[in-house]
Amino acid sequence: MKNTINFLLENSLFLIFGAVGGLVWANMDYESYQHLVHLELFRNDLFYDHAVAKQTGEHIFTLHYFVNDLCMAFFFAIAGKEVWEATFPGGPLSNAKKAATPLIATIGGMAGPALLYVAGVSMVGGTVTEMVAGKDVVINMADGWAIPCATDIAFSYMVARLVFGAGHPAIPFLLLLAIADDALGLIILAVFYPQGEVQPLWMLLPVAGMMVGFGLQKMKIHNFWPYLLGPGLISWVGFTQAGLHPALGLLPIIVTLPHAASDEGIFNWRELNKHDTLNEFEHWWKNPVEIILGLFGLLNAGVVFSAMGDVTWLVLVGLLVGKPLGIWLCAMFAAKTLKFGLPEGMDGKDVLVLGFAAGIGFTVALFVATVAFPGGTVVQGAAKMGALFSFGAAILTIVAGKVMGIKKVEGDPDAGHGHGH
Numbered sequence: 001m002k003n004t005i006n007f008l009l010e011n012s013l014f015l016i017f018g019a020v021g022g023l024v025w026a027n028m029d030y031e032s033y034q035h036l037v038h039l040e041l042f043r044n045d046l047f048y049d050h051a052v053a054k055q056t057g058e059h060i061f062t063l064h065y066f067v068n069d070l071c072m073a074f075f076f077a078i079a080g081k082e083v084w085e086a087t088f089p090g091g092p093l094s095n096a097k098k099a100a101t102p103l104i105a106t107i108g109g110m111a112g113p114a115l116l117y118v119a120g121v122s123m124v125g126g127t128v129t130e131m132v133a134g135k136d137v138v139i140n141m142a143d144g145w146a147i148p149c150a151t152d153i154a155f156s157y158m159v160a161r162l163v164f165g166a167g168h169p170a171i172p173f174l175l176l177l178a179i180a181d182d183a184l185g186l187i188i189l190a191v192f193y194p195q196g197e198v199q200p201l202w203m204l205l206p207v208a209g210m211m212v213g214f215g216l217q218k219m220k221i222h223n224f225w226p227y228l229l230g231p232g233l234i235s236w237v238g239f240t241q242a243g244l245h246p247a248l249g250l251l252p253i254i255v256t257l258p259h260a261a262s263d264e265g266i267f268n269w270r271e272l273n274k275h276d277t278l279n280e281f282e283h284w285w286k287n288p289v290e291i292i293l294g295l296f297g298l299l300n301a302g303v304v305f306s307a308m309g310d311v312t313w314l315v316l317v318g319l320l321v322g323k324p325l326g327i328w329l330c331a332m333f334a335a336k337t338l339k340f341g342l343p344e345g346m347d348g349k350d351v352l353v354l355g356f357a358a359g360i361g362f363t364v365a366l367f368v369a370t371v372a373f374p375g376g377t378v379v380q381g382a383a384k385m386g387a388l389f390s391f392g393a394a395i396l397t398i399v400a401g402k403v404m405g406i407k408k409v410e411g412d413p414d415a416g417h418g419h420g421h
Helices: 002-010 013-028 030-037 050-056 063-085 096-124 153-164 170-192 200-218 224-242 269-273 277-300 310-337 348-357 362-372 378-389 392-403
Strands: 040-043 060-062 127-132 135-140
Touching: 013 030, 013 277, 030 063, 050 060, 060 063, 063 170, 063 224, 063 277, 063 362, 096 170, 096 310, 127 378, 153 170, 153 348, 153 362, 153 392, 170 348, 170 362, 200 224, 224 277, 277 362, 310 348, 310 362, 310 378, 310 392, 348 392, 362 378
Parallel strands: none
Antiparallel strands: 040 060, 127 135
C-alpha cells in the first residue's frame, strides 16, 4: 500500500486522477459538480471567491477559493524555490554564458504561443457575449494570451526522459527552460492578472513579511514553520488585499529561508540529503502539494465537452505549434547568430523535440485559464479544454523523437528522479 501511494505521489498521478475525476463528474452531473466547486465553507469580507462575488455580490470563502487561492500557494512556493535555488553556485542559472541559450529559448517558448494565440483571436472575431448571472457579459478572448505560455515541469520532464534518457544534455536544457518559464509565468500572473482593483499600498505587508523573515534568519531559526506562520501569513494577506493573486503570496518568503550554499539541480535525489531550511520546506511539503494538486485537478478540470470552442483550438495551437517553434527558432538564433552555442552532444533536432515536450501546459495552463476567464464562463471551459488536451504534446514528442532519430542516453540515476512538482 505504501509503495503504491509513493508511486502515485512521485509520478503526479493524484493530479491526473483528480483532473479525470473532475472531467467525468462534470459531464455526468454538472449541477452537483458545480455545487462541490462553489461549496460554501464560511462568509467573511476579507478572504472570498472574487469570481462568485462578481456574479452574486456575496463574499463567500468557497472550496474552490480554499484550493486555488490558499493551498496552491504551496505549489507556487515550491516552484519559486526551484527558481531561487537555480541561481546558487552550481545551479543552472548561476553561469550566465551556459544559461544564455536556454533562457533565450524560453523567451521564444512564451512569445511564440502568445503571438499565435493573439493572431488566432483576431481571425475568429475577438469577443464573445455570454449570459453570466442573468446579465450579458462581453468576454475578450485575447485575455487568455498567457494560457499557452505555460510549461508543466513535471510532465514535460517525464516525457522528455522517455525520449532522451536521463543522461542526455537535452534534459538539463529542458529543466532550465521550464524553470525560467515558471519564473516568467509567475511575473505574468502577478502583473497581468490581478484579482480585483490593485491597491499597491497593501504590498507593504509582503515587504514587512520579508523583513521579519530575514530577522528570523539572523536569529538562526532553522525550522521553516515560524517563517510560514509569521512572515508567510503576513505576505499572503498582503497579496490578497492588494488585489494580486493570493496563490503567489508565499513567494517573497522563500528567499528568506536559510539555505545551502550550492544547488544540485531540480529533480536530483542528492537534494534529499540536504537539511537546510529551504530543502526541509520542500521535503515536508512535496507530498501534501501532490494531494493539493489532486484537489486542484478535481475542482478545475471539470469541463463539459460541449464547452469546446475557438479558444480550445487557440490554446492548443499555441502549445503544440507555437511553443516548439518559438523554442527552436530562438535557441538556434542564440546558438548560431549570437554564438552562445548549444550544450555538447545537442543539435537543432534535439531542441525541436524538447520543444514539443515543453508544449505540455496542463497544471499551470489550467490555473491561468481560471484566472484569465473568471466566473466559470463557457470561454473558461473552452480554454481549460485546451490546457487538458495539451497532453497531446506527449504523443508529438515521442513521434518527433522517432522521426528525428533521437538516441537515448542513460546516465547518472541520482541526477534524475522526480521529487517535487
